[in-house]
Structure formats: structure tokens, C-alpha cells
Amino acid sequence: MNIYNLLWRRYYKTLVTGMVLILGIFIYQTSSQINEWHSTNRFMQSQTFKDGYANDLKALNGYAHKTQRQRERINDNRNFILADNEANHPLSEAQFVKRGLQFFTPYAHLQPHPSYSYLENGGMRDNGWFVAEMIIPIGLICIVVLMSLLAEDNAQNFNLFLASTRFKRSKVMLAKMTLLVGLPIVAIALGYGIYFASVYFAIPTEYYNIGSKVADFGQLFNAFGWGLFASMIVCLSSVVIGKRFGSAILSTLFLLSLQLLSQAIAHTIGVKYQGMHTFNKFIQSPQVGVALIVVALIIAAITMRVFSHLSLERNDRFVMFSKFRWPLWWISVIYTGYVFFATTRDAGTPTEANIIVIVLWLVINITMYYFIFTPQTLRHPFKSIN
Numbered sequence: 001m002n003i004y005n006l007l008w009r010r011y012y013k014t015l016v017t018g019m020v021l022i023l024g025i026f027i028y029q030t031s032s033q034i035n036e037w038h039s040t041n042r043f044m045q046s047q048t049f050k051d052g053y054a055n056d057l058k059a060l061n062g063y064a065h066k067t068q069r070q071r072e073r074i075n076d077n078r079n080f081i082l083a084d085n086e087a088n089h090p091l092s093e094a095q096f097v098k099r100g101l102q103f104f105t106p107y108a109h110l111q112p113h114p115s116y117s118y119l120e121n122g123g124m125r126d127n128g129w130f131v132a133e134m135i136i137p138i139g140l141i142c143i144v145v146l147m148s149l150l151a152e153d154n155a156q157n158f159n160l161f162l163a164s165t166r167f168k169r170s171k172v173m174l175a176k177m178t179l180l181v182g183l184p185i186v187a188i189a190l191g192y193g194i195y196f197a198s199v200y201f202a203i204p205t206e207y208y209n210i211g212s213k214v215a216d217f218g219q220l221f222n223a224f225g226w227g228l229f230a231s232m233i234v235c236l237s238s239v240v241i242g243k244r245f246g247s248a249i250l251s252t253l254f255l256l257s258l259q260l261l262s263q264a265i266a267h268t269i270g271v272k273y274q275g276m277h278t279f280n281k282f283i284q285s286p287q288v289g290v291a292l293i294v295v296a297l298i299i300a301a302i303t304m305r306v307f308s309h310l311s312l313e314r315n316d317r318f319v320m321f322s323k324f325r326w327p328l329w330w331i332s333v334i335y336t337g338y339v340f341f342a343t344t345r346d347a348g349t350p351t352e353a354n355i356i357v358i359v360l361w362l363v364i365n366i367t368m369y370y371f372i373f374t375p376q377t378l379r380h381p382f383k384s385i386n
Contacts, residue, residue: 003167003175010158011149011179018145019187022138026191029134034202036125037103040117044097049118053093102209103127103199134191135223142184143230143255147248149180150238154247159239163310173239173307177300181231185224192220218286225289225296230255232299239307240328242320246371257339264342318371325372332368336361 008015043049091099100117105126117125153159162172200208233254237247262283271279282288310320319325340357 003165003172004179007175007179014145014149015179015183018141018184021141022184022187023191023194025138026134026195030195030198033103033127034199036119036127037101037117037203037207039120040125041101043118043120044100049097050093053096057090057093098206101207102212103203103207104209104213106212134195135188135220135227138188138191139223139227139230142181142188142227143234145184146180146231146234147251150234151244151248154238154242155244159307159310163307169308169310170304173235173304174300177232177235177303181228181235185228218289219284221286222284222289222292225292228296229292229299232296232303236299236303236306239303239310240320240324242317246318257336260339260343264339267342318374329365329368329372333365336364 090096102117105117119125163169165172196210230251234247234251237251241247241250262280266276266279306321319328340361344353344357
């Protein structure tokens with residue numbers, strides 16, 4: 001039997017369910033956004049809209065010469081929102097409708113009052129975050145499914161079974177990563193294909209403003225890099241950590257700490273508060289995505305190498321390789337110390353906060369010590385190491 005067939009028989013129910021869920025999210029979001037656009041189209045072509053916008057144009061006549069109080073009264077009574085710099089020279093109805101019917105709306109945070117599209121129910125249409133709206137829940141689903149499957153493998157000694165088969169161990173691990181990580185990526189790619197193809201055929205060409213979202217594809221590539229990196233971290237921890245949920249917990253804590261790590265790096269290189277937007281933009285850039293993909297591939301190679309040396313007698317240990325215990329603990333000490341202290345090293349940080357950070361750092365690493373080394377007695381935590 002082929003190793004892929006063997007693994008598929010074990011994972012296919014969960015993988016198929018996950019892939020159907022991923023495609024379901026894409027189909028739901030696609031349908032919702034297309035329906036919202038058609039709702040906007042009906043409303044902004046209606047007489048109700050025409051009358052309301054005509055009243056707004058009348059109220060804005062001579063806006064530049066009115067007092068501040070008069071302007072506030074006009075703005076409170078307006079039917080539709082215009083950017084502040086458009087109040088003096090408002091768009092014509094045709095221009096406002098054309099802008100409002102562009103399928104991809106601008107990011108709401110880029111300007112105080114962006115050009116909104118209006119729905120029939122009076123709400124405002126906003127799909128400026130079409131990438132994040134889909135990739136965030138989908139990424140979480142993929143990571144949770146991956147963690148649960150790998151944790152179940154540890155609990156049922158499936159890794160030891162695979163290591164004892166006739167298949168080459170590196171190929172076994174490569175096959176696992178291909179199925180558990182590769183197939184969800186295929187489902188995501190198919191989902192985006194469905195999304196863009198459906199929108200292309202459902203929306204008139206003059207309103208399909210995909211060119212305004214070119215930067216989002218860079219962010220999408222960056223998100224792919226982060227997702228692949230997180231997946232490889234989970235795979236590596238599942239081989240090194242033997243306890244059922246140990247790898248899932250450690251992987252989750254590490255991935256959650258990456259936000260603090262980025263802040264620590266920013267503080268270390270002297271990025272000020274005003275420069276954090278630029279720094280965060282760099283973190284979300286395609287260049288960082290490329291670097292993450294390279295790191296993920298290196299981690300995948302290390303995972304295959306480590307799995308090739310898996311001992312059939314160490315599955316009951318928290319750390320399945322004795323030679324990794326001290327390095328893993330020291331990595332924990334140094335990493336948590338850097339993240340905690342680099343993010344709180346500002347001169348204005350209260351003394352109480354520094355004390356809390358020190359206590360938290362000690363608790364985490366003492367706990368890690370007992371998990372990793374499992375000393376037989378608390379009285380001799382070093383001498384009684386297994």
C-alpha cells in the first residue's frame with residue numbers, strides 16, 4: 001500500500017470536512033458580497049436615492065461660506081456621507097453612484113469619511129477587507145484541524161506505528177505534511193478561484209475594480225507565508241513533543257506570542273510610536289511572506305530529519321528526544337525573557353508592571369522545566385531528573 005493511501009484512509013474524513021468547510025466559507029462570502037452589491041445597485045438607482053442626494057446637494061450649496069454651526073447642522077441632516085474635502089465641491093449624482101457601485105470598497109481607516117456604498121436597508125456596504133474576512137477564519141480552521149489530527153496521532157501512538165513501517169521515515173513525514181497542509185492550501189486556492197470568477201461574471205465590467213486591490217494580493221501572499229510557517233511549527237512540535245496536547249499548547253502559545261515578538265523587535269531597533277504603522281506594514285509585506293516561506297521550508301526539512309531519528313521507546317515523554325531537553329528549555333528562557341523585557345523596557349513602565357513580568361517569566365520557565373525534565377521530587381529538582 002502507498003504511504004499516501006495509508007494516511008488518506010486515516011485522515012480523509014477530517015480533511016474532507018475541513019475542505020468542504022473552507023469552500024463553504026468562500027461560497028457564503030462570495031454570495032453575500034454579490035447580493036449586497038445588487039442591493040446597492042437597486043438602491044442607488046432608485047428615486048429615493050435620487051431625491052435624497054438632490055436634497056444634500058441643495059444643502060451643500062455655498063458650504064464654504066457658511067459658519068461652523070451651520071456646517072454642523074448640514075452634516076447632521078445629510079442623507080449620505082461625503083468626505084470632508086468634497087463638501088465644498090460635491091460629486092454629481094452620476095459620479096457618486098459610479099463610485100458607490102465599485103465592487104471593492106476602499107479601506108475605512110484610510111480616510112475619515114470614505115466613499116460608502118448604501119444598501120436598501122439603509123446600511124453601508126463595505127467589503128474593503130475581502131482578503132482578511134476570508135483568510136483569518138480559514139487560517140484558524142486549518143491550524144486547529146492540523147493540531148487536533150497531530151495530537152490524536154501522538155495519543156494513539158500512530159507516529160510510532162509509521163516509524164516502524166517499511167516506508168522511509170522522511171517520506172512518511174513529507175506525505176503527512178503534504179496531505180495535512182497541502183490539501184487545505186489547494187482548497188483555499190480553489191475558494192479564491194470561485195470568488196474572483198463569480199464576481200467577474202456577476203458584476204458589470206465597469207464596476208469590477210480589481211485594480212484597486214492589487215496591494216491586497218501582496219497581503220494575501222504574506223498571509224500564506226504566515227500560515228505555512230505556523231503549520232510547519234505545529235508539525236515540528238508534534239514530532240518533538242510526545243504528550244497528546246503538549247505540542248498543540250506549546251505551538252499555540254508560541255504563535256500567540258509572535259505579536260509580542262514583533263513589538264519587542266520594534267523596541268529593540270528603536271521604532272517609535274509614530275513609526276509603528278510603517279513597521280507593521282513591513283511585517284505584512286510580500287518580502288516578509290517570502291522570508292516566512294523559506295523559513296517554513298527549512299522547518300519542514302528539520303521536521304523530516306527529526307522524525308527520521310524518532311525512538312520507538314520515548315513516546316511517553318514530554319520531550320521525545322533527550323538531547324533536545326536542555327536546548328528547548330534554554331530557548332524558552334531566552335525567548336520569553338527577550339519578549340517580555342524588550343516590550344516593557346520603557347523608562348515609563350511602572351515598577352509593579354516590571355515585577356509582574358519577572359514573576360510571569362519565572363512561572364513560565366519553571367513550569368516548562370518540570371514539564372521537560374519531570375524531576376522525581378521537588379526537593380531535588382536537578383538531581384532527580386529522569
